[in-house]
Amino acid sequence: MAEERVPEISPPIRATITHVIFDMDGLLLDTEKFYTEVQEKILGRFGKTFDWSLKAKMMGKKAIESARVFVEETGLSDVMTPEGFLEEREEMLQQLFPTAELMPGVKQLISHLHANGIPMCVATGSHTPHFKLKTQNHGEIFSMMHHVVTGDDPEVKKGKPSPDIFLAAARRFEGTVDPRNILVFEDAPSGVAAAKNAGMSVVMVPDPRLDVSHLKEADQVLCSLSDFMPMEWGLPTF
């Protein structure tokens, strides 16, 4: 009797991933809303409104780079310097950051990858003092990371969309890791571009208010980290 063949039902593998890099703000932590709130307040003082086309240009970048975008794009450069903008928002942000909460699906995904021995790290445009404020209640999640690269790291000469931060993050894993075997998770257009510039695959989990034109470069776009299917990337299934 002929042997019965079981039909192949698994989706094709998109890439063979061995290492994972996570963005932080807006991806692991629900902190982008704090930047939005504070920037709305500052612009409100000048009778202007903060919109998502400006947000898209600012998010993911180093503080000073995003501050330059803010004053130029809002036409406030005659009345406010990028440094002045950072100073004005700092006190408000320092109050908000310690209340940061995890985004949906973070705990489940990171615990799963950690339990299966997948090396992971964080690459965030945030500088060290802000990183500490934001993560102070999330030690368990961040302790599962092999390392963290922040925007003020000396190897990060330029912020996202430069590939600097992701290439520095890749170099700090054990051994030599081919960028093609690295999967980046990002929420920001500049971060997706940085990952592609580094030769890596990228899953984007964008805020639904971002215009769809910003989603084109990502290899996969998900509504939530909870929707991630590790099997599609050659990673151990849940």
Ligand SMILES: O=P(O)(O)OC[C@H](O)CO
């Ligand atoms: O999204 P991240 O973690 O690179 O952080 C960037 C800024 O701090 C916020 O947009």
Ligand SMILES: [Mg+2]
């Ligand atoms: Mg981000």
